[in-house]
Amino acid sequence: MYPILTRGYLAALLLAWALSGCAGAKPQPAPTLYQQLGGEQGIHAIVEDFAYRLADDPELVGFFANTNIDYFVGSLADYLCVVSDGPCVYQGAPMDKAHQHMGIHEADFNRLVDALQATLLAQPISASARNQLLKRLAAQHAAVMRYQ
Amino acid sequence: MARRISRWGRRLALGITALLAAALVTPVQAGSRLLGTGGVTQIEGAAGGGLSPWGVLAGTASDTEVAVTVAASEAWLDDYGLRVRGVGVNWHDRVELSYARQRLALDTLGGVLAQDIYGVKLRLFGDPLYHPWGSWSLGVQHKRLDQGQALARAVGAKSTQGNDLYLAGSKLFFDAVAGRNLLANLTLRSTRANQGGLLGFGGDRDSGRSLVAEGSMGLFLTPAWVVGVEYRQKPDNLGFAQEQAWQDLFTALFLTRHLSLTGAWLDLGDIAGLENQRGGYLSLQLAL
Numbered sequence: 001m002y003p004i005l006t007r008g009y010l011a012a013l014l015l016a017w018a019l020s021g022c023a024g025a026k027p028q029p030a031p032t033l034y035q036q037l038g039g040e041q042g043i044h045a046i047v048e049d050f051a052y053r054l055a056d057d058p059e060l061v062g063f064f065a066n067t068n069i070d071y072f073v074g075s076l077a078d079y080l081c082v083v084s085d086g087p088c089v090y091q092g093a094p095m096d097k098a099h100q101h102m103g104i105h106e107a108d109f110n111r112l113v114d115a116l117q118a119t120l121l122a123q124p125i126s127a128s129a130r131n132q133l134l135k136r137l138a139a140q141h142a143a144v145m146r147y148q
Numbered sequence: 149m150a151r152r153i154s155r156w157g158r159r160l161a162l163g164i165t166a167l168l169a170a171a172l173v174t175p176v177q178a179g180s181r182l183l184g185t186g187g188v189t190q191i192e193g194a195a196g197g198g199l200s201p202w203g204v205l206a207g208t209a210s211d212t213e214v215a216v217t218v219a220a221s222e223a224w225l226d227d228y229g230l231r232v233r234g235v236g237v238n239w240h241d242r243v244e245l246s247y248a249r250q251r252l253a254l255d256t257l258g259g260v261l262a263q264d265i266y267g268v269k270l271r272l273f274g275d276p277l278y279h280p281w282g283s284w285s286l287g288v289q290h291k292r293l294d295q296g297q298a299l300a301r302a303v304g305a306k307s308t309q310g311n312d313l314y315l316a317g318s319k320l321f322f323d324a325v326a327g328r329n330l331l332a333n334l335t336l337r338s339t340r341a342n343q344g345g346l347l348g349f350g351g352d353r354d355s356g357r358s359l360v361a362e363g364s365m366g367l368f369l370t371p372a373w374v375v376g377v378e379y380r381q382k383p384d385n386l387g388f389a390q391e392q393a394w395q396d397l398f399t400a401l402f403l404t405r406h407l408s409l410t411g412a413w414l415d416l417g418d419i420a421g422l423e424n425q426r427g428g429y430l431s432l433q434l435a436l
Contacts, residue, residue: 108180114180114183117371121371126327128327130327132323132327134322
């Protein structure tokens with residue numbers, strides 16, 4: 001019995017040590033979506049790629065005919081930063097006011113989502129980050145379509 | 149009868165060839181909904197999985213668009229072979245009209261059963277991606293057993309035509325499993341159909357309607373590749389043989405907006421007294 005008890009005692013000691021070691025390590029906070037998207041640089045790359053896709057889409061480019069592209073790009077970057085829990089301030093209009101009376105159809109909204117998904121697929125980000133961002137933006141559908 | 153079948157077959161083959169040619173030759177305007185959100189063509193012709201109609205409408209048409217889908221499906225079971233040819237039209241993501249012809253070859257028993265299925269599906273409200281409750285649709289399937297009426301009557305069926313009514317909902321959950329999106333579908337159906345209608349409608353054991361549930365879940369491993377499971381409850385109206393639920397494991401590949409390929413492993417339970425009908429399923433869908 002004696003050797004077995006010793007072995008058991010040793011194992012318990014090791015376990016306690018391992019557990020205390022785990023408990024003692026600093027808990028890593030889960031990365032925010034903003035971090036998963038690559039932070040400021042990542043968002044910048046997303047917005048740039050996305051803007052080119054919108055410009056290349058004959059059905060969508062018309063919606064930006066009277067848009068100041070520099071303002072749009074900066075504002076979208078701020079918006080994506082805020083939506084993904086990043087350290088930014090979005091000073092643009094809320095989604096319903098920002099899109100009111102633009103005559104946006106479901107088809108246009110869907111085309112834009114498809115373009116955004118293509119943009120996200122082209123970035124070095126995880127499927128989880130891509131789909132989490134799509135989830136947060138999809139929730140804005142009702143607001144965007146409110147005053148069409 | 150045989151002449152009629154071959155005429156149907158030729159006509160559908162011709163139509164499919166023409167649409168395929170059109171899809172390849174002309175830069176056809178595709179719908180704008182995300183790939184895969186119109187499902188594929190289920191065995192009764194409606195947009196859905198393999199076995200169940202879903203709450204979404206055919207193809208990727210949105211509110212200003214029209215989509216047309218054509219599908220050819222085959223199932224190879226232990227004692228039967230099922231062939232389905234289907235066509236669907238989605239008008240403005242509001243109404244779907246569909247037609248399917250099912251042909252079941254009785255490899256072991258001998259003979260052929262065939263039925264025509266005319267479907268209408270109305271999207272009531274919602275969207276699988278954007279609405280918190282998903283997309284919900286109400287559908288009707290008018291089924292007419294065309295070949296095998298005598299067999300259906302002989303095994304106790306009360307009628308050789310019937311109408312299925314169903315309510316179906318589909319919802320995509322983003323970032324649900326391992327970062328991937330999960331599409332969940334629930335269908336409630338009122339039906340008298342025996343084995344989907346191929347053995348007639350109503351029976352000696354139960355001649356009335358049954359309320360049955362159907363469900364499926366598909367995980368999008370990529371935006372163009374989904375794997376999942378389906379389950380479809382069925383009535384058990386006939387005294388001569390028990391009828392069980394249908395189920396399958398499926399995978400669908402959306403190769404382009406115009407072309408998808410679905411494969412499945414089916415478990416259809418006992419059919420007309422022949423036990424444990426299992427086998428493979430392949431379905432090709434063209435969408436315009």
